[in-house]
Amino acid sequence: MTPKPFFLTGTAGDIFCLYFPANQPRGAFVYCPPLAEEMNRCRATVAQQARQLAALGYACLLMDPFGTGESAGELSNATWEIWQADVLLAAHWLTEQTQTPISLWGLRLGALLTASVVNQHPQQFEQLLWWQPVLDGKLFLTQYLRLRVAFLMHRDLPSETTDQMRTQLAAGATLEVAGYLLGGALAQALDCTNLRECTQLTSLPMTWLEHVSDTDRPVAPASLKVIAQLRDQRCTVTPIAFTGPPIWQLHKRDEVPQLLALTTQQFNC
Known part of the structure:
Protein backbone atom coordinates (compact mmCIF):
# COMPACT_ATOMS: atom_id res chain seq x y z
CA MET A 1 0.00 0.00 0.00
CA ASP A 136 23.49 1.82 27.84
CA GLY A 137 22.65 5.46 27.21
CA LYS A 138 25.75 6.69 29.04
CA LEU A 139 28.10 4.63 26.90
CA PHE A 140 26.22 5.67 23.78
CA LEU A 141 26.52 9.35 24.71
CA THR A 142 30.25 8.98 25.33
CA GLN A 143 30.68 7.44 21.88
CA TYR A 144 28.58 10.19 20.34
CA LEU A 145 30.53 12.98 22.04
CA ARG A 146 33.76 11.48 20.72
CA LEU A 147 32.64 12.63 17.29
CA ARG A 148 33.09 16.18 18.57
CA VAL A 149 36.48 15.26 20.04
CA ALA A 150 37.57 14.06 16.60
CA PHE A 151 36.12 17.14 14.89
CA LEU A 152 38.08 19.51 17.14
CA MET A 153 41.29 17.53 16.76
CA HIS A 154 41.15 17.40 12.96
CA ARG A 155 40.72 21.17 12.77
CA ASP A 156 43.42 22.00 15.34
CA LEU A 157 40.82 23.59 17.62
CA PRO A 158 41.11 23.57 21.44
CA SER A 159 40.52 20.04 22.61
CA GLU A 160 37.73 18.91 24.94
CA THR A 161 37.20 15.67 26.79
CA THR A 162 33.82 13.96 27.00
CA ASP A 163 33.76 14.77 30.73
CA GLN A 164 34.29 18.47 29.97
CA MET A 165 31.47 18.32 27.44
CA ARG A 166 29.19 16.73 30.01
CA THR A 167 30.03 19.53 32.45
CA GLN A 168 29.12 22.12 29.82
CA LEU A 169 25.88 20.35 28.99
CA ALA A 170 24.93 20.06 32.67
CA ALA A 171 25.49 23.82 33.03
CA GLY A 172 22.95 24.50 30.27
CA ALA A 173 25.23 24.76 27.25
CA THR A 174 24.30 23.47 23.80
CA LEU A 175 27.03 21.62 21.93
CA GLU A 176 27.31 20.91 18.24
CA VAL A 177 28.11 17.25 17.62
CA ALA A 178 28.43 15.97 14.06
CA GLY A 179 26.28 18.79 12.76
CA TYR A 180 23.52 18.47 15.38
CA LEU A 181 22.94 20.68 18.42
CA LEU A 182 22.68 18.61 21.58
CA GLY A 183 21.05 20.01 24.72
CA GLY A 184 21.86 19.24 28.33
CA ALA A 185 18.47 17.81 29.29
CA LEU A 186 18.62 15.05 26.71
CA ALA A 187 22.27 14.32 27.47
CA GLN A 188 21.61 13.97 31.19
CA ALA A 189 18.69 11.64 30.54
CA LEU A 190 20.87 9.42 28.35
CA ASP A 191 23.44 9.21 31.13
CA CYS A 192 20.75 7.78 33.41
CA THR A 193 19.08 5.31 31.04
CA ASN A 194 20.08 1.72 30.34
CA LEU A 195 18.36 -1.56 29.58
CA ARG A 196 19.51 -3.29 32.75
CA GLU A 197 17.44 -0.89 34.83
CA CYS A 198 14.25 -1.56 32.86
CA THR A 199 13.03 -4.03 35.44
CA GLN A 200 9.34 -3.54 34.61
CA LEU A 201 9.76 -5.23 31.22
CA THR A 202 8.08 -8.45 32.23
Whole structure:
Protein backbone atom coordinates (compact mmCIF):
# COMPACT_ATOMS: atom_id res chain seq x y z
CA MET A 1 0.00 0.00 0.00
CA THR A 2 1.05 3.60 -0.54
CA PRO A 3 2.43 5.10 2.71
CA LYS A 4 0.63 8.15 4.05
CA PRO A 5 2.66 11.07 5.43
CA PHE A 6 1.05 13.35 8.01
CA PHE A 7 1.75 15.36 11.16
CA LEU A 8 0.52 14.26 14.56
CA THR A 9 0.03 16.95 17.19
CA GLY A 10 2.52 16.23 19.96
CA THR A 11 2.93 17.73 23.41
CA ALA A 12 5.85 19.93 22.28
CA GLY A 13 5.16 20.29 18.57
CA ASP A 14 4.03 18.51 15.43
CA ILE A 15 5.42 15.00 14.93
CA PHE A 16 6.07 13.87 11.37
CA CYS A 17 4.72 10.38 10.71
CA LEU A 18 4.70 8.00 7.77
CA TYR A 19 1.91 5.44 7.97
CA PHE A 20 2.03 2.08 6.21
CA PRO A 21 -1.52 0.66 6.49
CA ALA A 22 -2.37 -3.03 6.30
CA ASN A 23 -5.48 -4.70 4.96
CA GLN A 24 -7.33 -6.34 7.84
CA PRO A 25 -4.48 -5.66 10.29
CA ARG A 26 -3.63 -8.29 12.87
CA GLY A 27 -1.15 -6.07 14.66
CA ALA A 28 0.68 -2.76 14.42
CA PHE A 29 4.11 -1.27 15.11
CA VAL A 30 5.21 2.21 16.14
CA TYR A 31 8.79 2.70 14.95
CA CYS A 32 11.30 4.74 16.98
CA PRO A 33 14.41 5.80 15.02
CA PRO A 34 18.05 6.18 16.03
CA LEU A 35 19.66 9.51 16.84
CA ALA A 36 20.91 12.21 14.49
CA GLU A 37 22.55 11.08 11.26
CA GLU A 38 21.90 7.42 12.06
CA MET A 39 18.22 8.15 11.48
CA ASN A 40 18.82 9.38 7.94
CA ARG A 41 21.17 6.51 7.06
CA CYS A 42 18.53 3.94 7.99
CA ARG A 43 15.38 5.51 6.53
CA ALA A 44 15.31 3.55 3.28
CA THR A 45 15.85 0.18 4.98
CA VAL A 46 13.24 0.93 7.61
CA ALA A 47 10.71 1.87 4.93
CA GLN A 48 11.43 -1.40 3.10
CA GLN A 49 10.80 -3.34 6.30
CA ALA A 50 7.61 -1.41 7.02
CA ARG A 51 6.25 -2.34 3.60
CA GLN A 52 7.05 -6.00 4.22
CA LEU A 53 5.43 -5.97 7.65
CA ALA A 54 2.34 -4.21 6.27
CA ALA A 55 2.06 -6.91 3.61
CA LEU A 56 2.00 -9.47 6.44
CA GLY A 57 -0.82 -7.61 8.18
CA TYR A 58 1.17 -5.39 10.57
CA ALA A 59 0.44 -1.72 10.07
CA CYS A 60 3.50 0.46 10.72
CA LEU A 61 3.76 4.05 11.88
CA LEU A 62 7.23 5.53 11.39
CA MET A 63 7.71 8.64 13.51
CA ASP A 64 10.30 11.40 13.84
CA PRO A 65 10.33 12.37 17.53
CA PHE A 66 10.18 16.07 18.40
CA GLY A 67 13.29 17.97 17.33
CA THR A 68 14.38 15.33 14.81
CA GLY A 69 13.88 14.69 11.12
CA GLU A 70 10.85 16.45 9.67
CA SER A 71 9.17 17.10 13.00
CA ALA A 72 8.84 20.47 14.69
CA GLY A 73 11.45 21.82 17.06
CA GLU A 74 15.20 21.49 17.39
CA LEU A 75 17.19 18.61 18.83
CA SER A 76 18.67 21.02 21.37
CA ASN A 77 15.18 21.45 22.88
CA ALA A 78 14.27 17.77 22.85
CA THR A 79 14.03 15.78 26.05
CA TRP A 80 13.67 12.09 26.79
CA GLU A 81 10.31 12.82 28.42
CA ILE A 82 8.99 14.57 25.30
CA TRP A 83 10.07 11.62 23.18
CA GLN A 84 8.36 9.17 25.52
CA ALA A 85 5.18 11.21 25.25
CA ASP A 86 5.50 11.25 21.45
CA VAL A 87 5.66 7.45 21.41
CA LEU A 88 2.54 7.16 23.55
CA LEU A 89 0.64 9.60 21.32
CA ALA A 90 1.68 7.69 18.21
CA ALA A 91 0.58 4.42 19.81
CA HIS A 92 -2.79 5.90 20.73
CA TRP A 93 -3.32 7.15 17.17
CA LEU A 94 -2.38 3.76 15.76
CA THR A 95 -4.75 1.98 18.12
CA GLU A 96 -7.62 4.12 16.86
CA GLN A 97 -6.69 3.37 13.25
CA THR A 98 -6.20 -0.38 13.51
CA GLN A 99 -8.11 -1.53 16.59
CA THR A 100 -5.31 -4.05 17.15
CA PRO A 101 -2.64 -4.54 19.83
CA ILE A 102 0.27 -2.14 19.45
CA SER A 103 3.91 -3.18 19.44
CA LEU A 104 7.04 -1.03 19.45
CA TRP A 105 9.94 -1.30 17.00
CA GLY A 106 13.18 0.50 17.81
CA LEU A 107 16.52 0.87 16.06
CA ARG A 108 19.67 1.73 18.04
CA LEU A 109 18.75 4.52 20.49
CA GLY A 110 15.14 4.09 19.40
CA ALA A 111 15.20 0.63 20.96
CA LEU A 112 16.32 2.08 24.29
CA LEU A 113 13.49 4.64 23.99
CA THR A 114 10.92 1.89 23.47
CA ALA A 115 12.27 0.06 26.52
CA SER A 116 11.93 3.15 28.69
CA VAL A 117 8.35 3.70 27.51
CA VAL A 118 7.33 0.10 28.21
CA ASN A 119 9.16 0.21 31.55
CA GLN A 120 6.89 3.09 32.59
CA HIS A 121 3.77 1.61 31.01
CA PRO A 122 4.00 -2.16 31.51
CA GLN A 123 1.35 -4.42 30.00
CA GLN A 124 0.33 -1.70 27.52
CA PHE A 125 2.21 -3.06 24.49
CA GLU A 126 2.01 -6.40 22.70
CA GLN A 127 5.70 -7.00 21.92
CA LEU A 128 9.03 -5.36 21.10
CA LEU A 129 11.12 -5.52 17.95
CA TRP A 130 14.69 -4.27 18.39
CA TRP A 131 17.30 -3.71 15.72
CA GLN A 132 20.85 -3.29 17.08
CA PRO A 133 19.63 -1.94 20.43
CA VAL A 134 21.68 0.53 22.46
CA LEU A 135 22.17 -1.13 25.85
CA ASP A 136 23.49 1.82 27.84
CA GLY A 137 22.65 5.46 27.21
CA LYS A 138 25.75 6.69 29.04
CA LEU A 139 28.10 4.63 26.90
CA PHE A 140 26.22 5.67 23.78
CA LEU A 141 26.52 9.35 24.71
CA THR A 142 30.25 8.98 25.33
CA GLN A 143 30.68 7.44 21.88
CA TYR A 144 28.58 10.19 20.34
CA LEU A 145 30.53 12.98 22.04
CA ARG A 146 33.76 11.48 20.72
CA LEU A 147 32.64 12.63 17.29
CA ARG A 148 33.09 16.18 18.57
CA VAL A 149 36.48 15.26 20.04
CA ALA A 150 37.57 14.06 16.60
CA PHE A 151 36.12 17.14 14.89
CA LEU A 152 38.08 19.51 17.14
CA MET A 153 41.29 17.53 16.76
CA HIS A 154 41.15 17.40 12.96
CA ARG A 155 40.72 21.17 12.77
CA ASP A 156 43.42 22.00 15.34
CA LEU A 157 40.82 23.59 17.62
CA PRO A 158 41.11 23.57 21.44
CA SER A 159 40.52 20.04 22.61
CA GLU A 160 37.73 18.91 24.94
CA THR A 161 37.20 15.67 26.79
CA THR A 162 33.82 13.96 27.00
CA ASP A 163 33.76 14.77 30.73
CA GLN A 164 34.29 18.47 29.97
CA MET A 165 31.47 18.32 27.44
CA ARG A 166 29.19 16.73 30.01
CA THR A 167 30.03 19.53 32.45
CA GLN A 168 29.12 22.12 29.82
CA LEU A 169 25.88 20.35 28.99
CA ALA A 170 24.93 20.06 32.67
CA ALA A 171 25.49 23.82 33.03
CA GLY A 172 22.95 24.50 30.27
CA ALA A 173 25.23 24.76 27.25
CA THR A 174 24.30 23.47 23.80
CA LEU A 175 27.03 21.62 21.93
CA GLU A 176 27.31 20.91 18.24
CA VAL A 177 28.11 17.25 17.62
CA ALA A 178 28.43 15.97 14.06
CA GLY A 179 26.28 18.79 12.76
CA TYR A 180 23.52 18.47 15.38
CA LEU A 181 22.94 20.68 18.42
CA LEU A 182 22.68 18.61 21.58
CA GLY A 183 21.05 20.01 24.72
CA GLY A 184 21.86 19.24 28.33
CA ALA A 185 18.47 17.81 29.29
CA LEU A 186 18.62 15.05 26.71
CA ALA A 187 22.27 14.32 27.47
CA GLN A 188 21.61 13.97 31.19
CA ALA A 189 18.69 11.64 30.54
CA LEU A 190 20.87 9.42 28.35
CA ASP A 191 23.44 9.21 31.13
CA CYS A 192 20.75 7.78 33.41
CA THR A 193 19.08 5.31 31.04
CA ASN A 194 20.08 1.72 30.34
CA LEU A 195 18.36 -1.56 29.58
CA ARG A 196 19.51 -3.29 32.75
CA GLU A 197 17.44 -0.89 34.83
CA CYS A 198 14.25 -1.56 32.86
CA THR A 199 13.03 -4.03 35.44
CA GLN A 200 9.34 -3.54 34.61
CA LEU A 201 9.76 -5.23 31.22
CA THR A 202 8.08 -8.45 32.23
CA SER A 203 6.27 -11.27 30.40
CA LEU A 204 6.86 -9.57 27.05
CA PRO A 205 7.82 -11.15 23.70
CA MET A 206 10.92 -9.52 22.20
CA THR A 207 12.67 -10.02 18.88
CA TRP A 208 16.30 -8.85 19.12
CA LEU A 209 18.28 -8.55 15.87
CA GLU A 210 21.97 -7.76 16.21
CA HIS A 211 24.78 -7.33 13.71
CA VAL A 212 27.68 -9.82 13.76
CA SER A 213 30.79 -10.06 11.61
CA ASP A 214 30.04 -13.58 10.40
CA THR A 215 27.16 -16.03 10.62
CA ASP A 216 28.91 -18.33 13.10
CA ARG A 217 29.18 -15.67 15.79
CA PRO A 218 26.48 -15.12 18.45
CA VAL A 219 25.32 -11.71 19.59
CA ALA A 220 27.73 -9.74 21.78
CA PRO A 221 28.44 -10.89 25.37
CA ALA A 222 27.05 -7.62 26.76
CA SER A 223 23.81 -8.25 24.89
CA LEU A 224 23.64 -11.83 26.19
CA LYS A 225 23.83 -10.53 29.78
CA VAL A 226 20.89 -8.19 29.19
CA ILE A 227 18.95 -10.94 27.43
CA ALA A 228 19.52 -13.24 30.41
CA GLN A 229 18.16 -10.58 32.75
CA LEU A 230 15.10 -10.03 30.57
CA ARG A 231 14.45 -13.76 30.55
CA ASP A 232 14.69 -13.73 34.35
CA GLN A 233 11.94 -11.11 34.15
CA ARG A 234 9.84 -13.68 32.26
CA CYS A 235 10.31 -12.00 28.89
CA THR A 236 10.49 -14.25 25.85
CA VAL A 237 13.54 -12.95 24.03
CA THR A 238 14.47 -14.23 20.57
CA PRO A 239 18.03 -13.08 19.72
CA ILE A 240 18.84 -13.25 16.01
CA ALA A 241 22.27 -12.51 14.55
CA PHE A 242 22.52 -10.99 11.08
CA THR A 243 25.36 -10.09 8.75
CA GLY A 244 25.76 -7.33 6.21
CA PRO A 245 26.72 -3.68 6.29
CA PRO A 246 26.03 -1.78 9.54
CA ILE A 247 23.85 0.78 7.79
CA TRP A 248 23.62 3.13 10.79
CA GLN A 249 27.38 3.73 10.46
CA LEU A 250 27.63 4.18 6.70
CA HIS A 251 27.81 7.51 4.87
CA LYS A 252 26.55 5.90 1.67
CA ARG A 253 23.30 4.02 1.34
CA ASP A 254 23.58 0.24 1.29
CA GLU A 255 21.28 -2.78 1.48
CA VAL A 256 20.91 -5.26 4.35
CA PRO A 257 18.79 -8.03 2.81
CA GLN A 258 19.43 -10.51 5.60
CA LEU A 259 18.13 -8.13 8.25
CA LEU A 260 14.93 -7.62 6.28
CA ALA A 261 14.52 -11.31 5.50
CA LEU A 262 15.06 -12.45 9.09
CA THR A 263 12.68 -9.85 10.47
CA THR A 264 9.98 -10.68 7.95
CA GLN A 265 10.43 -14.40 8.58
CA GLN A 266 9.95 -13.86 12.30
CA PHE A 267 6.51 -12.30 11.79
CA ASN A 268 5.36 -14.36 8.81
CA CYS A 269 3.31 -16.86 10.77
